[in-house]
Amino acid sequence: MENNIDFKNIWQQQKVNEPNKDELVKKLKKYKSSSLRKLILSNVLLIATSVLIILIWIKFQPQFLTTKLGIVMVILAMVIFLFSYNKQLPIFNKIDHIKSNQDYLNSLKKLKLKQKYLQTHIMNLYFILLLAGICLYMYEYALRMTASGAIITYLVTLTWIAFNWFYIRPKTIKKQQLQLDEIISRFETAEKEC
């Protein structure tokens, strides 16, 4: 094989049928609606839960401050979760596509680091608010039960809470972090190659 291979010539012979532009537009619409659907779905679920809790408040008229406080905390937990979930999308789209490759890689990496920080803290906050809220909320109703009933109810709830706190929470956080760490290290490798 000769020393001077005409790479340009070889390169430019790679052709592929240009897809129909209408197809692209269709895809564009689908893409827009699918991300919107995902956003709406998660919002609807959490908002519905919050509305249900508020309805319970109105219907059963809790007397104790602890009950009200519990309700507020649970709703707050959901609002924070919603806020952070929705917030992620705009941050993501805010990346400037017109940056140079080097700057782009750098901002992708920074974004992931930020996401990593936020995810862990918001996850912790979410669990604390949710679990503490449930305990407070139950107090009023537990008082109306027999002593053994109340103890069992609290025991079951606390076991469930412990399971969430010591098993589900670290597992979720770890999974998220592992994924992010891998992506971050890939960005770092690409950055080093610049």
Place this chain on the structure above:
Amino acid sequence: MDFDEIYKTYWQKIFRLCMGYVNNTDQAQDIAQETFIIIWQQLPKFRHESNIGTWIFRIASNNCLRQIEKEKRIIKTELPINLEVEIQESIEPQIQLLYKYISELPQIDRIIISLELEDTKQSEIANITGLSEANIRVKIHRIKERLTQKFKDNGK
């Protein structure tokens, strides 16, 4: 330049850039389409003081780099070993080899060589990647050397 015109002028170029990056037709088409979606969204923001080609290639190459996030250690498919014996006179295997070799390069090198092969000026490549022109010159030289070597090794 309106979107239709950009689409016609740049589709093949962008596709080749993506193809050099991933060496997989389906994936390259997907990334190219994604790129045009971004171009379509960003076009109203395009300011005419910069070159449209540079602008488009920045979006396209950044979108390729974005794949780093998605790719799950893609196992690249190997070409059949006896390929060059069968169809020696055809240029086809050479195209395949070139794209395969390019896709094996480091991320940024793939973009640099793809742009170079698209006849992009070195100053523009520097502008797109954010590296210095001198650096680009050296890199292009090295990449071409490396590719030539790979072709030689393959041809025995």
